[in-house]
Structures are given as C-alpha cells and as structure tokens.
Amino acid sequence: MPWSRSEGDELADLYDRLGPGLYRYALMILADPVGAEDVVHDVFLALARRRGAGIVTIDAYLKLAVRNGCYSVLRRRKRRPDAENDTTARLEAAGDDDDPANRLALGAALGRLPPEQREVVHLKAFEGLTFQEIADLTGESINTVAGRYRYALDRLRAELGDRR
C-alpha cells in the first residue's frame, strides 16, 4: 500500500532532518556521489516499507542502515574491481572561507584514504562525535578508532604537503 499523505509528510520531514547528513556520511565512506545517493534512497525506501515498525531510535537505525549499505557496496566493488568509481570525496565549504584549490586537494586526498579511515575522519571531524561514540557506532574498539583517525590525519598531512 502506498504511503498516505500524512505518512508521506512524515517521511519528507524525516528526510529533511536526516537525509542530507546521511548522504554526507555515505559520500565519505564511498567517495562516490552516485553510490551514496543509491544507498540513501534504498535505506529510506526500506524504512517506508517497514513503516517504522520495530525501530526504537530512528536516527541510529538509519545511520547504521546507511553504514551497512555502504559497506555492502564496497564488498561488491571488491568482487568486481573493474567497476571503478570516482574516488574523490566531494567537499563544500563549511563557512564563507573557501579556497577551491585546497578544497579539491583535500577531497582528493580524502578519496585516497581507505573507507574505514575516511569514515572515522567524517564522524570525528565533520560530525564531532567522540571516539567512544564512533566505537559504539562502528562496533570497533576505541583504540582501533583512534588509531584509524591518527593514521588518516598523518596520511592527509603527507599528501597535502605544503598546501596547509
């Protein structure tokens, strides 16, 4: 059965509140805008089919669903390595201060990181989560998460060189 008007409005509100953040999360894990769109679309569609049944915390549910969707995509890509995608993490300025050259270089450097490191950078630097919160979300130990973040920053620093 299609969603009723009120359910549709509810889904629209939910998308407006969480969709952009979930898309950014997927974009950072995949470094692929098209793949990120597909994952977010499928997650919201699955939610619409379930009509929220059995979901306690919708924010956490959607975030985990997007994460699982992204890693499924990455596993499929690993099996079919010829299906290579654009691996630049597309960025936009968070404020008025934007240096396009810096933005592109940072996006390209982020795109070259392993997805797990990119994910931790996203959750820590862009979403402001603590290492403990990231560990809870990803199911990894806090040391693993902190280590990934350190490695990621070191690699970014090495890649960006004098640009900073």
Place this chain on the structure above:
Amino acid sequence: MDDRKDVERLLDHYRPASPPASLRARVLGSAAAGPRGRALRRTIALAAGITALVLHLSASRIFADIARSRVEAAAAERRAAVEAMTAALGGGDLAREAAMQWLSGAETPTEPPAIADLTDLEASWFRQ
C-alpha cells in the same frame, strides 16, 4: 602533533557535499509509489515479456502451418499427375512405375552441362 592539528583546522573549513535536490524527490517518489506500484510495474514488464513470447510462438506455428500446407498441396498435385499419366499409359503397375520415373526425372533440377562438353564460346559464358 601540531601537524595533525593543522590538518584538523583545514578539515574544519569543509564538509562533505550536500545531496542533490533530485535525491529528495527520488526518495519520496519511490515511497509514494508503494510496493503495489512497484509490483504493478514489475507485473506489466512480465506480462509484456509473456505476450512477446506468445506472439513469437504463434507466428512460428503459423509459418510452420503454411509450409506444411504447401508440402501437402505439392504431394497431392504429384499424386494426381501420376494418376493421370498412369491412365494415359494404359494403367497397371508398369504404367504407374513409368509415370513416376518420368515425373521424378521432370522434377530433378537441371544442372549446367559439364564444361568439357561445351564449345569454347559456351564455356566462356559460364566462366563469366
């Protein structure tokens, strides 16, 4: 350590790109269609496939029927010719055999004559 802080400061200036506006419409459109709408689209596609298959099979059968009827008509015609010629030759098994042999010879496609039996001028026609 300070180098990491520098990278963190750089990251502070940016965030991942926003989703395209089309994603919202795509999500809400798919949800509004509902599973019945999606099932309907799948059913229509399946029905179209089955219809194409049925039409293909029907057309094959029609062509087969046409071919079979032509073969049957030719056989009937041949039988009638054999009967007529048998009667013209006086009837009986010998006349029938002669009629059949004559008709078989008449039905055998003629081949071009052996090139050795031709004159030079005729051979040159076949060589062209």
